Amino acid sequence: MRAIIIGVGQCGTKIADIFALVDFEVLAVNTSRGDLEYLKHIPPERRILIGESLVGGKGVNANPVLGREAMKRDLPLVMRKIASLVGYEDVDVFFLTFGFGGGTGAGGTPVLAEALKEEYPEALVVALGALPLKEEGIRPTINAAITIDKLSKVVDSIIAIDNNKLKESGDDISQAYEKINYTIVERIASLLALIDVPGEQTLDASDLKFVLRAMGSFATIGYAKADASKVKSLSRLIIRSFENEGLYLDVNIEAALYGLVAIHGPPEALKAKEIFEALNELTRRIRGKQIFRGFYPDPREREVEVVTLLSGIYESRSIEEIVMTAKKYAVEFMRAKEEAEIKKRELLSGLPDFDDIYP
Ligand code: GDP
Known part of the structure; x- marks a missing residue:
């Protein structure tokens, strides 16, 4: 890629x-x-x-x-x-x-x-x-x-x-x-x-492109990592990556159209049952229901790492706050400008032409 x-x-x-x-x-x-x-x-x-x-x-x-x-x-x-x-x-x-x-x-x-x-x-x-x-x-x-x-x-x-x-x-x-x-x-x-890595259940460039081709909407990355020996529930770790604490933008994940999840770690830690439990949970939660996934068992790894990408999102508190603050500011600024104009007109109305007073 x-x-x-x-x-x-x-x-x-x-x-x-x-x-x-x-x-x-x-x-x-x-x-x-x-x-x-x-x-x-x-x-x-x-x-x-x-x-x-x-x-x-x-x-x-x-x-x-x-x-x-x-x-x-x-x-x-x-x-x-x-x-x-x-x-x-x-x-x-x-x-x-x-x-x-x-x-x-x-x-x-x-x-x-x-x-x-x-x-x-x-x-x-x-x-x-x-x-x-x-x-x-x-x-x-x-x-x-x-x-x-x-x-x-x-x-x-x-x-x-x-x-x-x-x-x-x-x-x-x-x-x-x-x-x-x-x-x-x-x-x-x-x-x-992790894109285009050879393997059976890996992600390729077309998966990533599919997820990112989303009409100018927002996408957010999520992340979770833990020492493989300390992971009590892999599905919980995966879910954490796309819940608010794991995401880099406050979004309503339910509003997402697409999701992509890459899971990397020692083979014995990547338990299929738990992975599918978490992926089913994500599919259930997001509106678009389209999830792409990649598994990367790596015997040299000691940590489990989950990288998530959610896209096609129009509902985000961070973004809404910015847009609403800017709108409110623009309205208040225009009002202040109009009021200043009115004040100026009121103040100066009725002022005689001083050319007549000082001939
Ligand atoms: P520009 O050179 O005119 O495009 O202005 P900057 O790149 O300095 O943009 C300023 C904005 O970017 C600020 O509102 C900061 O919040 C943010 N910003 C500036 N530098 C950094 C940086 O190194 N990292 C991050 N994450 N944000 C930055």
Whole structure:
């Protein structure tokens, strides 16, 4: 399975940089020259500066309208670079990594996604983004709402990772981001590593593509792991991966259309009866009833690891909160603006023409 990772903006290129560390094919796109130079693992020829004529390599200061404009202006350059570095052969999926709350990633990713869908009609385009922390305030929330709206019209799936859910209390923000970025890469990498592995009951690229081709709706990753000798109930461990504690976004899993479950561990721990019990439970719970599964017995393993992907979801508390907050803000802002206009008119009405007073 050939997956290409394109990071957009600071958050997106930092995540992409970790994908490069674990040998994925990666590109980085940003409006900030400094942020591009700061990357460690993506080779310089795979870093693309955009919007230089607009912001002179200084970034867009969390303004997604500028981010969108920067990507639009330099889209021919970006697409040429992608074509020359990636080619057109056998691309199964583009993962676009970005932060929902910023400017370059939030504004630029939907523009790039649309161009990729046109240029690579066979490939999936999946947005893989981090949702802003609540304490960041209103601007990132509005940026996220705008970006959710735009992406949902162009990509196949949106895998949103809620920074609020993954941040551990006590961590400062940069530590928290670094840990979250590693977690995101580990999960996606471990899922992709299990695709097209030879075996009887394994997952192939068409299974993953089926699950991710979901009309721009949300998808979420789940995860659970335990020492094989300590697993009392395998079905419980599997179920934990797709319950809220295991998921990286608060969603109503009952609203999901598709599910994919990969289970990896020592052969004696992968008891078929318990696996089917858990998978039947998942099938029963999700609305779409379509589950793909892969079993990976590995005699060298001592841990049981479950990676889950649920997709086709439109019900998520994290997303609803962002969209409702942005809507409420927009309504209140427009009302305040109208009231200011009225106040201005009232205040200045009846004021004589002073030209007549000071002839
Ligand atoms: P851009 O460069 O203009 O696209 O802006 P950023 O990429 O800095 O996006 C800012 C948003 O992304 C913020 O709202 C943060 O919540 C989030 N963010 C920034 N850096 C990171 C990071 O390294 N990891 C994660 N998970 N989120 C980040």
